[in-house]
Amino acid sequence: MDRADSPKPWLARLVPRGSHLLAFLVLIASLLLVVSTWRSARHREMRAAEQEFASDGDEITELLRQRLAQYELMTRGGVSLFASVARPTPRQWQAYADGIGVADRYPALLGLGFTGYVPNGRLSEMQIEWRDSGYGMLNIRPRGLRPVYGPILYLEPRRPENVAAIGFDMYSEPVRRSAMDAALGSGLPQLTGPVQLVQDGPKLRTSVILYLPIFRAGDQPATPAARSESMQGWIFVPLHVDDFATTVLGDRLGKAHVRIVDVTDGTDRVLFDGGIPADEPAFTRSVTAGVYGRRWRYDLASLPVAHAVPGLHALQGTLALGLIAALLLYGVAFALARTGVRARRIAGQLTEEFRRSELRFRAAMQYSAIGKALVDSRDRIVDVNPSFARIFARPEAELEGTPFESLFELRDGEPLARADGDGVWRAMRRFTRQDGSVRHVHLTYSPVPGNVGQDVTALLQVEDVTERLLAxxxxxxxxxxxxxxxxxxxxxxxxxxxxxxxxxxxxxxxxxxxxxxxxxxxxxxxxxxxxxxxxxxxxxxxxxxxxxARMGELIDSMLQLARLSRSALKIEPFDLSRSAQEQLEELQVAEPDRRVEVSVTPGLVVEGDATLLHNLLQNLLGNAWKFTRDRDPARIEFGRTHAGEFYVRDNGAGFSQEYVDKLFRPFQRLHTEEHFAGHGIGLATVRRIVERHGGTIRAEGAVGEGATFYFTLPSPDDG
Missing domain, CATH: 1.10.287 (Helix Hairpins)
Known part of the structure; x- marks a missing residue:
């Protein structure tokens, strides 16, 4: 070989230098990538935490608004009571409050009350009416002559502090009067500014009151003058703002500092200041909203960055790992160059396997009965199968490139989806076809990989459930x-x-x-x-x-029966045993020649109206005394069964069980006037008294063998 054809020494030295340069460039690029990725991830974490804080703030304000809306609905239920009764009695009002569970369901409320709209000229008349109705003396506080009074007439639950507030003139206090006048003028519920409640006494607590006007006969007059003429009063709910906020927000106060400020008059009046204060909060937010005629500002401050964005701790470790990885890349750069051929061969194999996998996936999509679509990272549809196009009644080409969320109709307050732990989320959606028909589908969104060079991130599956929902x-x-x-x-x-x-x-x-x-x-x-x-x-x-004369007696009996349905019950403990013993002794004194064996179980005490219960025993024991006159000796028993039923039993004339349904009907008699005198109203009276106390009554008997009357009444332990 010619000397000129041999490798140059300088070229041999250049090859390793080029490899080092390539490795160094890889190191620099990897470091830049790690830092850039870390900065981007940190920005995302901060942005996500800020969005979560904003979402929590919106949720806090919405929770407070919804709870006030519940209080409004509760007061509007009282309007229905006034629409059915000209003015409910205190017991009817108590029954309504107990029925909706004011004390149990709304612990932040001090009660549910009604305050009357009483012009000066009607004050004495109302006080007399109040006293004659058996409610005692109504003392108006504070004293003094005023054109209009707004005394508290009802306030439930009947706690001592609520009872003590009865008679307080709410219309005499400027802040309350302003809200009451606003409710009267608009016919809508109104909220007061911060006030001191009568129930709190000298203890200073920030409170507000929600008023709803009540007009006569269920009226809703159109003009302020007509409203004043038809005005009966206001249903109101008093509440401590700190109890209200603490009850509604609960654990959320441990994640943020919440402050509620009344800014209606241009002056900041703090209603509530709670939660965990942070010296340097990561995020702050203020929202001002109208609340029943007032303007409240909600100031929210998050925890410091270290606690508000916990993901930053993990990012620090990620940065360290990224730097280590960059150094490792520098060490393996040469190994990667030598294994390039092998890597290309392996890549070819993987490409072939991926192609076959894609073919299987395509076949599954094409022939599936469930609608399927592939979407990219921007949530735009990349591909759909025939079932998907058939459900939406649109061509496949028209659906491609369309944002999949635009296919559906989202109603206000509807959550986007519910996510599982594996990243799959499901939801119900509705949409309108081009022909105007509305369809409902069950949507499943799951992440899937796409082809090389294709931006496919998820698989969307839809199942038409319209017919099932319609059924x-x-x-x-x-x-x-x-x-x-x-x-x-x-x-x-x-x-x-x-x-x-x-x-x-x-x-x-x-x-x-x-x-x-x-x-x-x-x-x-x-x-x-x-x-x-x-x-x-x-x-x-x-x-x-x-x-x-007999007709007059029957009329008196009819009047007595009618009064039983209208008279107010005065509930108090009543000793049935003692009353029964006294009445039997009176009957014996009236007829000393009769021989009657009497048995009265002692200690039977119930809760009820003493006058009516005395009348009940008088009728039952009087009947037993009357229908046993031909017995010697006669026997009369009064007691209570193991099942809790009271009974009056005798060994008198009795009756046929097939006529038992006639016993408790007015003027229905099973015996003639010549044999046993009477008006046929006694047992009807007994049944009316028992039913007014919430009990039941039944009778058993046989001709010539006596009769037994069983009845139930509430006992003191039942309360």
Missing amino acids: EARVHALNRTLEARVAMRTNELTRANQELESFAYSVSHDLRAPLRAIDGFSRILAERYGDRLDDAGRGYLVRVRRAA
């Missing part, structure tokens, strides 16, 4: 229709019963005048012209007067 909607609609019909029939039955009682009461009063005339003229006829009548005529007059 479920029809079932739900049918259920709601049935519930509405049941409620409507219940209301109709209640109104019919009320009208029937009013009719019986009115008829009973209207019958008294002609009865008095019959009795009076019969008496005059007997006194003045009795000597001109024969014995038969005088007997007829006696029968007429006797029938009129």
Whole structure:
């Protein structure tokens, strides 16, 4: 070989230098890449943490707004009560408050109340009405003459501090009056500025009150003047702002510092300042929103960067690992160059395997009955199968390049998806076809790799579930229709019963005048012209007067039965055993010649109206005494079964069990007047009293073997 053809020494030395230069360039490039990646990842972490903080802030303000909206709905439920009753009684108001669970469901609320709109001229009349209704003396505080008063009339739950607030004139205090006037003028709920509640006494706590106006007969007058004329008062809910915020936000206060400021009048008035304060928060945010006639600003501050962006700790380790990796790359640069051929051969094999895998994937997409689409990193559709195009009723070429989210209709408040731990998320979506038909699909989004040089990041699968949802909607609609019909029939039955009682009461009063005339003229006829009548005529007059007297007694019984449905219950402990013993002793004194064995179980105490329960025992024991007059000895028992039912048992005339349904109907008698006198109203009265106390009554008996009446009443332990 010619000397000129041999490698030059300088070229032999240049080859290793070039390899070192290449390795050094790889090191520099890798370091730049690591630092750039670290900076980008840090920026993403900060951006994600800031977005999460903003999202948490929006969630905090939304939670507070939703809870206030719940309070508004609760007050609007009180409007329905006033629409059905001119002015509910305190017990009706207590039943409504207990029914919605004010004390249990809304622990941040001090109660649910009603304050009346009372012009000066009607104050004395209202106080007299309050006293005559049995509610005691209504003392208005603070004292003094004012054109209009707004005293608290009802406030539930009946805690001592709420009871002490009854009678306080809320209209006399400027901040409360401003919100009450705003509610009256607009007919909408209004919130006060910060106030000191009467229930707190000298203890200083920041509180607000939500008012909702109530107009007569369910009116909603169109003008302020008409509203003032039709005004009854305001339903209100008082709350401590710190309890309200703490209850609603809960654990969220451990992740941020939250401050609520009233800025309605241009002056910052702090309502709540809680959470974990941070000296140097990573992020801050302020949101101002209207809240029932007020403007509240929500100031939020995150924890310091070290706690607010925990992902930064991991990035520091990532940076260190990246630098180490860059150094390792420098060491293996030469090895990579020598293994280039082998790498290309392996790459060719991998390419072939990937091609075959793609063919299998394409076949699975093409012939699948479920709609499938491939999307890129920008969430644009790259490819679809025929089933996907058939579901959307659009050509495949038209769908390619379309953002897949644009195919669907997102309603306000609807979450984008629910994600699983493997990165797959699922959701229900709706869309409208070009022909106007609305379809619903079940969407599955899962990450998948694409071809080399192709930006494919995920597989989108859709399944048309429209028919299934329509079937479920029809079932739900049918259920709601049935519930509405049941409620409507219940209301109709209640109104019919009320009208029937009013009719019986009115008829009973209207019958008294002609009865008095019959009795009076019969008496005059007997006194003045009795000597001109024969014995038969005088007997007829006696029968007429006797029938009129019995008719009067029946009217009294009807009135008594009607009053049982309208009189207010005064619930208190009542000793049934003691009352039964006293009544049986009175019956024995009235008929000392009778021999009656009496058995009364001692210590039977219930909760109820003393007058009505006395009447209940009087009727049951009186019947037992009356129907055992032919027994010697007679036996009467009063006690309680193991199942908790009270009973009155006798060994008297009894009755046939097939007529048991007639026992408790007014004026239904199983015995003739000649055998056992009576009006047929006693057991109807007993049943009405038991049902008004929330109990039940039943009877068992046999002809000639006596009768037993079982009934239930609430005991003190039930409360």
